[in-house]
Amino acid sequence: MPQLIFLGPPGSGKGTQANLLKRHYDYRHLSTGDLLRAEITNKSSLGLKVQDIMAKGNLVSDEIVIELLEGQCNLSQGKYIFDGFPRTSVQAQMLNARVIKNAKCLAIEFKIQIDVLLERIVNRRSCPTCSSIYNVIFRPSKDGINCDTCKVPLIHREDDRPEVVRNRIQVYQDNIKPVLDFYATLGILRHVDGMDAGESVFENIKKMFA
Numbered sequence: 571m572p573q574l575i576f577l578g579p580p581g582s583g584k585g586t587q588a589n590l591l592k593r594h595y596d597y598r599h600l601s602t603g604d605l606l607r608a609e610i611t612n613k614s615s616l617g618l619k620v621q622d623i624m625a626k627g628n629l630v631s632d633e634i635v636i637e638l639l640e641g642q643c644n645l646s647q648g649k650y651i652f653d654g655f656p657r658t659s660v661q662a663q664m665l666n667a668r669v670i671k672n673a674k675c676l677a678i679e680f681k682i683q684i685d686v687l688l689e690r691i692v693n694r695r696s697c698p699t700c701s702s703i704y705n706v707i708f709r710p711s712k713d714g715i716n717c718d719t720c721k722v723p724l725i726h727r728e729d730d731r732p733e734v735v736r737n738r739i740q741v742y743q744d745n746i747k748p749v750l751d752f753y754a755t756l757g758i759l760r761h762v763d764g765m766d767a768g769e770s771v772f773e774n775i776k777k778m779f780a
């Protein structure tokens with residue numbers, strides 16, 4: 571099984587696919603967004619440092635994100651889904667040196683029309699415990715309030731508000747091109763259509779493993 575790098579704007583389906591994959595295969599889901607949110611919840615000094623940046627939808631510095639990631643896992647061991655990392659060339663270089671050079675790896679870009687993202691994200695609800703993702707219209711939880719698995723109340727992320735989402739999409743577009751070009755040059759860039767239903771995106775990703 572390859573190491574997987576998920577690239578795509580917020581709301582393009584990366585988290586949903588990561589949750590499906592880790593349920594079916596022996597992957598660890600590494601979402602830098604989740605790691606950062608945990609620091610904020612724990613009120614750590616790092617959390618306090620990044621809180622305002624994240625609330626505005628801007629990028630946290632490369633140094634902070636890289637240090638956090640390295641502290642959380644042994645990148646030379648295990649099968650990972652990198653979700654929301656790398657977001658800049660510096661991060662891509664770090665991942666290349668630590669993981670890609672030594673392991674089979676696929677970078678999967680979730681392509682999606684930008685105008686549908688806003689609607690998706692504004693209706694998105696997340697589980698603060700297991701990061702499962704729901705949508706109040708298209709995929710509500712069974713009782714509409716709690717996570718089906720963890721039974722804890724779902725949250726609407728603060729940075730899922732429309733004005734912040736617009737900035738997050740812009741920030742993604744401003745930074746991602748060199749990262750995509752880098753993986754295209756390495757020959758490991760693949761694409762999925764983020765407009766497709768989740769099950770069909772999942773089938774397409776599985777075909778890439780063959």
Ligand code: AMP
Pocket residue numbers: 580601602603604606623624627628629630631632635653654655656657661729738
């Ligand atoms: P996400 O959960 O991936 O949408 O990330 C939420 C927020 O966390 C982003 O808007 C950034 O503020 C921050 N963040 C997550 N991953 C990164 C990263 N790789 N580099 C910089 N900032 C990040």
